[in-house]
Amino acid sequence: MNSLTIRNLLVRGMLAGLAAGVLAFVVAYFLGEPRVDAAIAFEEGHSHDHGHEVEVVSRAMQSTAGLATGVLVYGVALGGIAALVFCFALGRIGRFGARTTAVLLSGAALVVYLVPFLKYPANPPAVGDPDTIGQRTALYFLMMLLGILLAVGATLLGRRLAPKLGNWYATVAAGAAFVVAVGIAYAFLPSFDNVPHGFSGTLLWQFRLSTLGIQLVLWTAFGLLFGHLAERVVTPARQAVAAEPAPVAS
Amino acid sequence: MAQTIAAPAAGTEAPAPLPLKAIAPWALFVGVLMLVLLYFIGAEQGATSLLSGTDVHEWVHDGRHLLGFPCH
Numbered sequence: 001m002n003s004l005t006i007r008n009l010l011v012r013g014m015l016a017g018l019a020a021g022v023l024a025f026v027v028a029y030f031l032g033e034p035r036v037d038a039a040i041a042f043e044e045g046h047s048h049d050h051g052h053e054v055e056v057v058s059r060a061m062q063s064t065a066g067l068a069t070g071v072l073v074y075g076v077a078l079g080g081i082a083a084l085v086f087c088f089a090l091g092r093i094g095r096f097g098a099r100t101t102a103v104l105l106s107g108a109a110l111v112v113y114l115v116p117f118l119k120y121p122a123n124p125p126a127v128g129d130p131d132t133i134g135q136r137t138a139l140y141f142l143m144m145l146l147g148i149l150l151a152v153g154a155t156l157l158g159r160r161l162a163p164k165l166g167n168w169y170a171t172v173a174a175g176a177a178f179v180v181a182v183g184i185a186y187a188f189l190p191s192f193d194n195v196p197h198g199f200s201g202t203l204l205w206q207f208r209l210s211t212l213g214i215q216l217v218l219w220t221a222f223g224l225l226f227g228h229l230a231e232r233v234v235t236p237a238r239q240a241v242a243a244e245p246a247p248v249a250s
Numbered sequence: 251m252a253q254t255i256a257a258p259a260a261g262t263e264a265p266a267p268l269p270l271k272a273i274a275p276w277a278l279f280v281g282v283l284m285l286v287l288l289y290f291i292g293a294e295q296g297a298t299s300l301l302s303g304t305d306v307h308e309w310v311h312d313g314r315h316l317l318g319f320p321c322h
Binding site: 002003005006007010028032033036056057061062063066067069070071073074076077078080081084087088090091092094095096097098113116117120121122123124125128130133134136137138140141210211214215234235 | 264265266267268269270272273275276277280281283284285287288290291292293296297298304305308309310311312313314315316317318319320321322
């Protein structure tokens with residue numbers, strides 16, 4: 001019965017992730033793609049060797065089907081992972097119902113995204129030295145992992161402080177500890193300055209803002225949608241009594 | 251009046267936690283599968299390559315940039 005509940009939550013998490021991915025794709029296509037195109041135009045205008053690279057996948061495919069593949073798979077995969085975390089968090093992080101837990105989880109996911117982003121922000125094409133891609137990728141994921149571990153640590157700290165300080169001050173103290181720990185990590189990890197000379201600052205800002213918009217839409221949609229679906233899985237009897245007439249046997 | 255108080259009270263009641271033993275197998279198999287998907291979207295043929303060529307990289311190129319993964 002419990003395993004069935006988890007399977008149901010997992011399937012709904014992946015479906016909610018897919019739906020949220022569709023919305024995120026719309027944002028990525030209309031807000032993000034114009035900036036990617038502008039950055040590629042800069043890259044082609046300022047490339048050192050003026051010979052064109054062989055185009056493996058056309059721009060038209062990259063900006064539509066390719067982008068959709070990336071964003072939708074990302075939505076499904078993170079929806080599945082979020083559903084698993086939800087199964088663990090439900091009833092364990094405090095007296096929260098399914099919808100509130102789902103929304104809190106989405107907020108936590110946004111924080112986990114922001115932790116590496118503030119140190120290693122998203123870069124448009126033309127920004128970023130290919131020679132350091134291995135190092136930047138490793139540091140990006142290290143920073144994300146650190147963000148997850150510190151967020152879990154802060155949650156545990158908050159729960160431990162709660163009896164002494166009360167919920168409000170325990171949460172404030174745990175939040176402050178999280179910010180300080182992330183700040184220390186920022187101070188010690190290496191930074192990269194890969195923005196080429198002459199690259200528009202406005203374009204870089206708009207590109208990065210659009211990447212944040214994608215995440216905001218993805219996680220807001222996921223939290224609300226998955227919360228709605230999970231509520232019906234977790235409390236099916238109450239929902240059935242409240243919202244639906246007696247089901248007819250099919 | 252009694253109804254308006256009873257309804258939200260039932261809604262905010264914390265659900266019982268799901269047992270860890272039931273979550274573990276799903277977390278292990280599906281969790282790993284999801285991470286593999288994220289790897290192919292985010293890093294394959296960028297920082298590391300399991301497959302030769304640049305087809306995967308080029309296909310998810312825009313998504314990688316816009317989702318914030320270091321692309322190249």
